[in-house]
């Protein structure tokens with residue numbers, strides 16, 4: 329099973345470790361685009377991928393039964409458009425897009441062009457704010473580096489949270505990533521897939537019931553990264569807004585995101601987005 333090596337998945341790591349389910353899975357951690365490559369190559373059976381990636385590969389992957397996602401109903405704290413000038417000044421400007429992201433970069437392009445009404449020029453580059461702003465007027469970033477910008481906004485920069493912008497524009501939550509399973513694996517091992525989904529849902533619930541302990545563990549994890557330790561309060565606030573559920577509102581949000589992307593000629597796959605019906609335990613599958 330894959331695991332995103334960002335702090336957005338620290339509560340699930342904590343929950344899986346505390347339920348004892350962690351040992352049942354062979355877990356590999358990495359950035360979301362690397363996990364997507366491993367899934368496509370068949371080296372990984374299940375894991376979290378960027379929503380935009382999933383929408384391009386609905387032929388190869390299905391959503392975990394009952395659904396597990398990374399989303400927010402409003403600000404997400406870690407997926408931003410960072411700029412010196414207001415967004416409506418970005419017409420004709422250069423916007424650097426993080427190569428680590430598929431969903432937020434597409435969402436930012438939709439927001440800039442269709443909600444704000446500007447037409448920037450885009451450049452996909454490795455994620456690093458300083459390097460990005462050397463070559464561009466604005467940058468789209470995700471993950472821990474973006475969370476650090478939210479926690480300590482640098483002087484002179486505007487940190488525009490794409491979850492908040494999307495919510496303000498559409499009234500919907502945003503789903504940034506979803507857990508998928510390869511179709512062959514879902515067909516051949518339906519009960520194992522169901523157990524995996526149940527373990528992840530349980531981990532999210534457990535973590536939600538212990539916000540301070542989770543924030544403490546995540547702060548310790550953040551201290552081991554080059555960006556340095558994030559405060560427990562920043563992490564408590566982060567996990568209060570992050571939502572791992574994939575219910576009707578999130579599915580509606582995914583459809584709306586796909587519809588708006590398709591209107592631009594992107595992500596035109598027609599398959600239903602609903603998670604597969606979980607097989608009945610002990611029943612024929």
Ligand SMILES: C=C(O[C@@H]1C=C(C(=O)O)C=C[C@H]1O)C(=O)O
Nearest residue numbers: 378406429430431432471504505
């Ligand atoms: C909330 C986040 O969710 C993510 C955003 C992704 C994207 O923009 O493509 C992909 C996976 C998740 O890591 C984040 O990374 O901060």
